[in-house]
Amino acid sequence: MATSITSVPFVNEPFLDFSNPEIKREQQAALEAVEARLGHEYDLVIGGKRIQTTAKITSVNPARPAQVVGIHQAAGPEHAPAAMAAAQAAFPGWAATPVQTRVEYLLRAAELIRERKYLFNSWLTFEAGKNWAEADADTAECIDFLEFYAREALRLDAATTPIQLPGEHNTLRYVPLGVGAVIPPWNFPFAIMAGMTAAAIVTGNTVILKPSVDAPTVAAVFFALLEEIGLPDGVVNFCPGEGPGFGAAIVAHPQTRFIAFTGSKKVGLEIHESAAKTQPGQRFIKRTVLEMGGKDSIIVDANCDLAMAVDGVVASAFGFNGQKCSACSRAIVDASIYDEFVDLLKEKVEAIKQGDPAENFYSGPLISPVAMRRVLDYIEVGKSESRLLLGGESVSNEGGFYVAPTVFVDVPATARIALEEIFGPVLAVIKSNGFDHALEIANNTEYGLTGAVYTSDRSLLDRARNEFQVGNLYFNRKCTGAMVGAHPFGGFNMSGTDSKAGGPDYLLLFTQGKSIAEKLGHTTPAGERQESGPGL
Numbered sequence: 001m002a003t004s005i006t007s008v009p010f011v012n013e014p015f016l017d018f019s020n021p022e023i024k025r026e027q028q029a030a031l032e033a034v035e036a037r038l039g040h041e042y043d044l045v046i047g048g049k050r051i052q053t054t055a056k057i058t059s060v061n062p063a064r065p066a067q068v069v070g071i072h073q074a075a076g077p078e079h080a081p082a083a084m085a086a087a088q089a090a091f092p093g094w095a096a097t098p099v100q101t102r103v104e105y106l107l108r109a110a111e112l113i114r115e116r117k118y119l120f121n122s123w124l125t126f127e128a129g130k131n132w133a134e135a136d137a138d139t140a141e142c143i144d145f146l147e148f149y150a151r152e153a154l155r156l157d158a159a160t161t162p163i164q165l166p167g168e169h170n171t172l173r174y175v176p177l178g179v180g181a182v183i184p185p186w187n188f189p190f191a192i193m194a195g196m197t198a199a200a201i202v203t204g205n206t207v208i209l210k211p212s213v214d215a216p217t218v219a220a221v222f223f224a225l226l227e228e229i230g231l232p233d234g235v236v237n238f239c240p241g242e243g244p245g246f247g248a249a250i251v252a253h254p255q256t257r258f259i260a261f262t263g264s265k266k267v268g269l270e271i272h273e274s275a276a277k278t279q280p281g282q283r284f285i286k287r288t289v290l291e292m293g294g295k296d297s298i299i300v301d302a303n304c305d306l307a308m309a310v311d312g313v314v315a316s317a318f319g320f321n322g323q324k325c326s327a328c329s330r331a332i333v334d335a336s337i338y339d340e341f342v343d344l345l346k347e348k349v350e351a352i353k354q355g356d357p358a359e360n361f362y363s364g365p366l367i368s369p370v371a372m373r374r375v376l377d378y379i380e381v382g383k384s385e386s387r388l389l390l391g392g393e394s395v396s397n398e399g400g401f402y403v404a405p406t407v408f409v410d411v412p413a414t415a416r417i418a419l420e421e422i423f424g425p426v427l428a429v430i431k432s433n434g435f436d437h438a439l440e441i442a443n444n445t446e447y448g449l450t451g452a453v454y455t456s457d458r459s460l461l462d463r464a465r466n467e468f469q470v471g472n473l474y475f476n477r478k479c480t481g482a483m484v485g486a487h488p489f490g491g492f493n494m495s496g497t498d499s500k501a502g503g504p505d506y507l508l509l510f511t512q513g514k515s516i517a518e519k520l521g522h523t524t525p526a527g528e529r530q531e532s533g534p535g536l
């Protein structure tokens, strides 16, 4: 199968059309089937060994916190040595496994996820509070990562040196690094969790996977699928645990060769610092792939399709309740159209319906009481800095962690709510005077993840192309919804190491290049040159 996929180009997984009654029925049936499976207890799995701990992590439905989604063992720092030993024991065999075989595991996983996508969507709805379309986008992105990295691994395996020196045979191979810690966030608990894991293992590394305590069940179901397809024991070790406990211990471990992390700036910087400290017995510089937060802006120019711009801002700010790193949290609007923009925006935001994502409301709950508190605190800050136009309070609904879609207007460009990541349904509208000013505001945060510009003036787009400092820039469209392959994803500055997940450079981060030069004519027949090695 692996060799044949090279002739089948990568295509993004299509999204489900829930306006189709048959698809809607299937999704409803899957939600019922998954609801009947909620509350199950999952094991810690290290080197294929199932482990129970006294401490547990209980994952609940953020829309109905009385409903337990899954109970998990809590890996603590004391589990780090065993997890490392298992991943190290599996490493030589896995690294020597032909890349084609490793690729086949990814493709088989993608195939099964595709078959079960309604079920995976349902897990995402119950555990992360995603509405149907958001859940489906997460599942589709997961399939995309598996399919894309499978092809990328084969491409990398076929790498050649650009030059062959006369009298030499020159080759270039990308070899695995070793054991990596994969530490995903809760908000794309399927795509980002599985994507970072897949990139690490398809390139021949072994992994200690520590999912977020806020969404470990989706990871447990994915891990069960990896077991089902026969991934060798120890290649992925499933270790849910607290970030500051198990997570920090695995980052600091002297044998952790790399850390693939996606999450907040604060934790990303802590990992960066910890990984930089050489531990006794450490024989390499740890590599860190750190994708962090954002404070993303949409510039709305005086000359643009205003209705389209308002739709783009609303979708980017309030899709999944602003809980995306790419979410628009600042609309920078030209003074000449500011009042009209605010009127249209108000109308659209007032029309947002909030409720249980299992019933497919557009806007659902925040992930946790902690997240709700943080967002409400920022709303209080916002009230002291600017004018509250809409929302601004929690919403009571079956104990769920709901905050109403919130808009602040006339926000100073240097207000805290204009500069700090809130990670919730809070939009700051900032007035600009001309495009120079808009760009200046757009670049005034420490972040640089996504951004968008709405204008009909090509010369302004050309300026933004050069001067808007973000890793993912969009023109006349929303700033969320990056597609694997088309929009390699990752940010500048405090948004991370710009790893460009879903892009052609991503797998390189999980490998090291080995250049081999052989002077020709000096081998005996018994030691003939190997044209192909054990793969990556």
Ligand code: NAD
Binding pocket: 183, 184, 185, 186, 187, 188, 192, 210, 211, 212, 213, 241, 242, 243, 244, 245, 246, 247, 248, 249, 251, 262, 263, 264, 265, 267, 268, 270, 271, 291, 292, 293, 294, 324, 325, 326, 421, 423, 449, 489, 490, 491, 495, 496
């Ligand atoms: P978080 O930083 O709180 O947690 C992320 C992961 O790190 C979790 O698994 C957590 O348990 C773990 N962790 C926490 N403390 C740790 C420590 N000391 N050592 C090791 N691991 C530790 O982030 P979150 O709340 O899960 O996710 C939201 C954040 O992620 C937002 O800031 C968002 O912008 C960001 N994010 C970024 C991207 C991107 O591609 N740039 C994508 C999604 C989310």
